[in-house]
Amino acid sequence: MSQWLTLCSVEDILPGCGVCALAGDEQVALFRPYADEQIFAISNIDPFAQASVLSRGLIGEHQGELWVASPLKKQHFRLTDGFCMEDDQYSIPAYDVRVRDGHVEISSASLQAEIG
Secondary structure: OOOEEEEEEHHHOOOOEEEEEEEOOEEEEEEEOOOOOOOEEEEOEEOOOOEEOHHHOEEEEEOOEEEEEOOOOOOEEEOOOOOEOOOHHHOOOEEOEEEEOOEEEEEHHHHHHHHO
16 A cells, blocks of 8 residues: 655645655655646656756646756656656656645655665
């Protein structure tokens, strides 16, 4: 059975923006593309620059998929699964998230799957 860790209020994330949250020892980039409660979570670490910056990237849409562009080297990472558009060898972890009672929660099982 999966446990859920509360990270923040959904209202802490402005629509069209991302924020960084600490989930255990992992930096997680949370994105809220629209004014609804749909949230995506990927690693905050840009694998090309080895920097904690993805939460500050720009959200865009390409061929019906949502992506974030790294603010440093501009590579694109798909919000649903962390796939890197430019080089799939640099894809990053994506995490299971949900909004419950107005709070963003991340699955501890998805965190452990990426760490272990």
